[in-house]
Amino acid sequence: MSTPTCSEEVGVKKGPWTPEEDIILVSYIQEHGPGNWRAVPANTGLMRCSKSCRLRWTNYLRPGIKRGNFTDQENRIIIHLQALLGNRWAAIASYLPQRTDNDIKNHWNTHLKKKVRKVEADGNGPKPSSISRGKWERCLQTDIHKARRALCEALLIEKPADCASDDSSRTAYASSAENISRLLKGRTGNPPGATGAADLASTTTQADSASSSQGTASTSNSAVSRQPSSCQTPFTLLESWLLFDETVAQGPENLLGMAMDDAGGDLF
DNA sequence: AACCTGTCCAACCGCGACAGG
DNA sequence: CCCTGTCGCGGTTGGACAGGT
Known part of the structure; x- marks a missing residue:
């Protein structure tokens, strides 16, 4: 056949x-x-x-796909990761395991891109990220510590909504x-x-x-194949290390202080 | 009510990466 | 190495639908 x-x-x-x-x-x-x-x-x-x-x-x-509206939390993550990684939707989707790369791509193209452009055009919007597109990767090639910090700065945010304790978020899955x-x-x-x-x-x-x-x-x-059933972090071991190791070592207050206060927050 | 326009999203297409022979 | 087959990714398309005029 x-x-x-x-x-x-x-x-x-x-x-x-x-x-x-x-x-x-x-x-x-x-x-x-x-x-x-x-x-x-x-x-x-x-x-x-x-x-x-x-x-x-x-x-x-596939199991575990989250459908419906994107939360502000997810929007922020997408915006920052897009600024960080570019249109690498599969990579971005790996941080939002319940969303497909196609979903994220569609959402970016229909919602977030315009929103970001509009805010940027107004001149009072957030910087796309504290580091430029691709900088993290370049940093990674030269200085792992700089890379780690850059990624922290770009990604650290408040408690992930996916891990929120209320059941409403869970039922959305x-x-x-x-x-x-x-x-x-x-x-x-x-x-x-x-x-x-x-x-x-x-x-x-x-x-x-x-x-x-x-x-x-x-x-x-x-x-x-990652399952959303538990409140598991979507980060891989390496990513978790890159993101949190040094920051945690500096104390949780720094971790909060490095949250994305300047990027994305004004959009929502 | 009819038409137009914009939005959403599932699906397709083309290309590059990768593994195996 | 090179070739071939397969897979995955990102860009794009097209149909359905909603809202506005």
Whole structure:
């Protein structure tokens, strides 16, 4: 069976995914885990290219995607990381594990970019960041301590909203089961059978735990596979060290003092 | 009510990175 | 090394929808 590729082969379906396709894809991933996308269309019979399957999973079906409005906290993080890293949405998304790079990219292009430009054009807005775009990376290459400080200055903010104790923030996080049951309702208004949705919900819940326990996700799926279930920090060990080690050593008051008081705060 | 314009967001496309042979 | 296949990322598009006139 020939595997469809994205551009050249005939019979490759494009456009919006149907609930049935979603079910097939989620069921397959529940069984095999994410990755090896090339095999997905071949093994499932989906007339979609591997890219499309991966995109659908990572941007829509994977567990733990947070949907809905971006919080001010998230907006600030995005603005600062964008100033720091540029349009490296996957990197930015790694700091907001419940958001996809596509979501962040869309949100930036439709909301934040204009907002930032407007504030900057007014001349009274915040500096995009205390360090220029890419400076942190250059610092990293030359002086790890400077880099650490630069990143701290750019990123340190008040307590992350994701770790807020109120349950409202937690309920905003959608499991994949919720994602899919919602899409089944929303897109068809006529889900393919209540049992189908229920089955799917159960399978995706299993997929959730399966994928989290497998640890076989590819590198870019590392962010994808991070689970939001607990109040875990999205920072990797290295990132945590870069961000907090020296600052913490200087005392918590410095940590607060280095918060982004000049960048982003005026926007919201 | 009809049309226009802007917004949102899912999905596609092209390219680069990377691993394996 | 070089080639090939695969994957992931960022830019962009296009359809659906909402709000304004």
